[in-house]
Amino acid sequence: xxxxxxxxxxxxxxxxxxxxxxxxxxxxxxxxxxxxxxxxxxxxxxxxxxxxxxxxxxxxxxxxxxxxxxxxxxxxxxxxxxxxxxxxxxxxxxxxxxxxxxxxxxxxxxxxxxxxxxxxxxxxxxxxxxxxxxxxxxxxxxxxxxxxxxxxxxxxxxxxxxxxxxxxxxxxxxxxxxxxxxxxxxxxxxxxxxxxxxxxxxxxxxxxxxxxxxxxxxxxxxxxxxxxxxxxxxxxxx
Ligand SMILES: [Zn+2]
Numbered sequence: 001x002x003x004x005x006x007x008x009x010x011x012x013x014x015x016x017x018x019x020x021x022x023x024x025x026x027x028x029x030x031x032x033x034x035x036x037x038x039x040x041x042x043x044x045x046x047x048x049x050x051x052x053x054x055x056x057x058x059x060x061x062x063x064x065x066x067x068x069x070x071x072x073x074x075x076x077x078x079x080x081x082x083x084x085x086x087x088x089x090x091x092x093x094x095x096x097x098x099x100x101x102x103x104x105x106x107x108x109x110x111x112x113x114x115x116x117x118x119x120x121x122x123x124x125x126x127x128x129x130x131x132x133x134x135x136x137x138x139x140x141x142x143x144x145x146x147x148x149x150x151x152x153x154x155x156x157x158x159x160x161x162x163x164x165x166x167x168x169x170x171x172x173x174x175x176x177x178x179x180x181x182x183x184x185x186x187x188x189x190x191x192x193x194x195x196x197x198x199x200x201x202x203x204x205x206x207x208x209x210x211x212x213x214x215x216x217x218x219x220x221x222x223x224x225x226x227x228x229x230x231x232x233x234x235x236x237x238x
Contacts, residue, residue, distance in 0.1 A: 109234035164206025178216035
C-alpha cells in the first residue's frame with residue numbers, strides 16, 4: 001500500500017508539471033524535480049514511473065515522517081494523508097517556480113545618475129560619431145556619482161580612446177554595460193559591483209563636447225542595443 005501512495009505522488013507530479021505555463025516548464029523540470037525527487041520508503045517497490053523523475057538520492061523530511069506515520073496510523077489513512085501532503089507540496093512548489101520566474105524576468109536595474117538630462121539617444125547621428133550613436137547620454141556636472149545600473153563584475157577599467165575613461169561591467173547573463181567619459185573610476189578589474197554602487201564619476205574624457213555619462217548596453221558583449229529600452233525592460237526607464 002505504501003507503494004500506492006508513492007505512485008499517487010508520482011502521478012500528481014506528472015500532471016502538475018504538464019499544467020504549468022510553457023515558459024515556466026523548464027523551471028518545473030529542473031527545480032521541482034530536484035526538490036521533489038525522493039525514493040520510495042524502503043519497504044515499497046519503486047514504481048517505474050516515479051523512477052523516471054527521481055534524480056536525487058536524498059530523502060525529504062516529509063517522506064520520513066510519512067513512513068513513520070504509516071507504521072503508527074494504519075495504512076489506509078497514511079496513504080490519504082501522504083497523498084494530500086504531496087499534492088500540497090506540489091502546489092507550493094508550483095507557486096515557488098512561478099514566483100522565481102517572475103523574479104528572473106524583472107531583474108531590476110537602476111538609473112546610473114540620480115539627476116541628469118538626456119542629451120543623446122541611441123541611433124542618433126552626429127559629426128561626433130563615426131557611425132550612429134551607440135549609447136544613451138546622461139548629462140550631469142563633472143564629478144557626479146555614477147551608480148552601477150546592475151550588479152556584475154568589472155572586466156575593464158581604464159582609458160579607451162574616444163570613450164575616454166571607461167568601465168565595463170559584465171552581468172551574470174553576459175550582458176556588458178559600458179560607462180564612458182568618466183572623470184574618475186572608482187573600481188578595478190575583477191571587482192564585483194552591486195546595483196546602485198558608486199563606480200565612478202561623470203566627466204568629459206574622450207570624444208565629447210561636455211560632461212556626461214555615455215552608457216552602452218551590449219548583450220553577450222556583442223552589438224549595442226538601445227539602453228533606454230533595456231532600462232525600461234528592467235523597470236528603470238530613464
Ligand atoms: Zn554618447
